[in-house]
Amino acid sequence: MSKQDSGEQLLAGTVECCSPLVAEPLSGEQSADLARVFKALGDPVRLRLLSLIASHAGGEACVCDLTDVFDLSGPTISHHLKVLRQAGLIVGERRGTWIYYRVLPDVLGRLADVLSPTGTHRGVGHLAP
Amino acid sequence: MSKQDSGEQLLAGTVECCSPLVAEPLSGEQSADLARVFKALGDPVRLRLLSLIASHAGGEACVCDLTDVFDLSGPTISHHLKVLRQAGLIVGERRGTWIYYRVLPDVLGRLADVLSPTGTHRGVGHLAP
DNA sequence: TCCTTGTTTCGACGACTGTCGAGACAGAGG
DNA sequence: CCTCTGTCTCGACAGTCGTCGAAACAAGGA
Numbered sequence: 001m002s003k004q005d006s007g008e009q010l011l012a013g014t015v016e017c018c019s020p021l022v023a024e025p026l027s028g029e030q031s032a033d034l035a036r037v038f039k040a041l042g043d044p045v046r047l048r049l050l051s052l053i054a055s056h057a058g059g060e061a062c063v064c065d066l067t068d069v070f071d072l073s074g075p076t077i078s079h080h081l082k083v084l085r086q087a088g089l090i091v092g093e094r095r096g097t098w099i100y101y102r103v104l105p106d107v108l109g110r111l112a113d114v115l116s117p118t119g120t121h122r123g124v125g126h127l128a129p
Numbered sequence: 130m131s132k133q134d135s136g137e138q139l140l141a142g143t144v145e146c147c148s149p150l151v152a153e154p155l156s157g158e159q160s161a162d163l164a165r166v167f168k169a170l171g172d173p174v175r176l177r178l179l180s181l182i183a184s185h186a187g188g189e190a191c192v193c194d195l196t197d198v199f200d201l202s203g204p205t206i207s208h209h210l211k212v213l214r215q216a217g218l219i220v221g222e223r224r225g226t227w228i229y230y231r232v233l234p235d236v237l238g239r240l241a242d243v244l245s246p247t248g249t250h251r252g253v254g255h256l257a258p
Numbered sequence: 259t260c261c262t263t264g265t266t267t268c269g270a271c272g273a274c275t276g277t278c279g280a281g282a283c284a285g286a287g288g
Numbered sequence: 289c290c291t292c293t294g295t296c297t298c299g300a301c302a303g304t305c306g307t308c309g310a311a312a313c314a315a316g317g318a
Contacts, residue, residue, distance in 0.1 A: 021176070022183035022232065031173040031180070038176070042168030043306080044160040047150070051160070054151035063265065076307055078266055097264060097315055103151065105246050112244040115237045172276080192295065205277055207296055226285060226294060 021114055037111060040087035045070060046080045053090060054103040062098040151246055166240060169216035174199060175209045182219060183232040191227040 026034070041047055052069060053061045067077050081101065084090045089108070092101045155163070170176055181198060182190045196206050210230060213219045218237070221230045 021180045021237070022234070024180070024184050026177050026180040028173065028177070031176040035171055035173040035176050038167050039171030042164050042171040044157065044164040045306090047160040047164050047167070048155050048157070051150045051153070051155040055153050067264095072306095073308055074265070075267080075309080079306075082266085094265095094314085099265065105151070108150065108244045109246055112241040115241040115244065117234045117238055174276090196295095201276095202278055203295070204279080204297080208276075211296085223284085223295090228295065 019114075020116055020118070022117055034111075034114065037087050037089070037107065040083050040089060043080065043083075045072065045077075046084055049077070049080055050084060050089060050103065053101050060100045060102040062100050064098060066101075148243075149245055149247070150243055163240075163243065166216050166218070166236065169212050169218060172209065172212075174201065174206075175213055178206070178209055179213060179218060179232065182230050189229045189231040191229050193227060195230075 041050070048069070049066055052066055053059075056065065063077065063081070066081075067074055070077065081090070081092070085092060087107075088104060090101050090103050092099050094100075170179070177198070178195055181195055182188075185194065192206065192210070195210075196203055199206065210219070210221070214221060216236075217233060219230050219232050221228050223229075
């Protein structure tokens with residue numbers, strides 16, 4: 001356990017399948033990978049954390065900003081941040097006393113692609129050049 | 130309780146918020162509604178069911194087609210279909226002996242919108258003919 | 259050095275979820 | 289009428305999840 005987390009950013013890589021849900025049946029492996037990310041999004045607190053971080057000035061927010069928004073204990077917020085981190089949706093970076101979290105936009109774009117009926121989600125055109 | 134299910138298609142209506150996650154912080158209510166739908170998508174079996182239905186010929190599939198794909202009992206498949214139904218993602222219609230399920234494309238499009246970094250998901254212009 | 263503040267990890271608890279078998283309901287066809 | 293097939297509902301069970309308090313770790317300042 002020399003690293004910070006176990007499988008930190010693994011999921012972000014696996015959700016690279018760009019065929020939309022409605023076009024062809026998902027394989028067992030694809031659906032398992034996607035489900036992991038959707039499960040991370042399937043909690044109101046995590047969803048709000050994600051949007052708070054993403055919409056914060058500079059695209060990043062420190063934990064101290066996030067804790068005050070909810071009526072939840074610090075450890076609980078930390079737990080949700082860890083889940084989002086392990087899903088490859090956010091990354092944290094320590095700068096001095098505080099830790100700043102930032103959203104990895106590619107994964108969101110790919111998820112949007114999968115959900116889109118057409119699969120044509122322009123705006124993330126530069127994800128795999 | 131004269132209807133088939135309790136809150137069958139309620140969620141489909143509430144997920145009409147089109148401001149993307151990354152643009153502004155989600156309210157508590159918005160995040161709760163979105164989380165319900167994402168939670169429904171947060172299971173590999175349900176994700177696969179959804180794509181099997183959506184990609185099936187004619188845009189619909191009967192339960193008998195879906196059951197054979199998985200190593201799961203009938204009641205379990207029925208349970209997952211109910212969850213997808215209650216999330217407003219699919220609808221079922223009985224025709225003779227079999228029950229056919231169909232995907233409601235609007236919700237998927239709106240979810241794609243929310244996840245998209247730009248929020249520009251064209252293709253949902255003609256959702257209510 | 260010690261102390262204070264910010265953040266995470268560790269156990270523990272109740273609540274929810276996925277799965278199953280048994281049984282009930284709905285149509286079709288004798 | 290009865291029977292057969294397809295689908296759903298009902299309980300029950302193990303496993304997972306969200307939450308908390310206590311404690312540990314990290315960095316800065318007196």
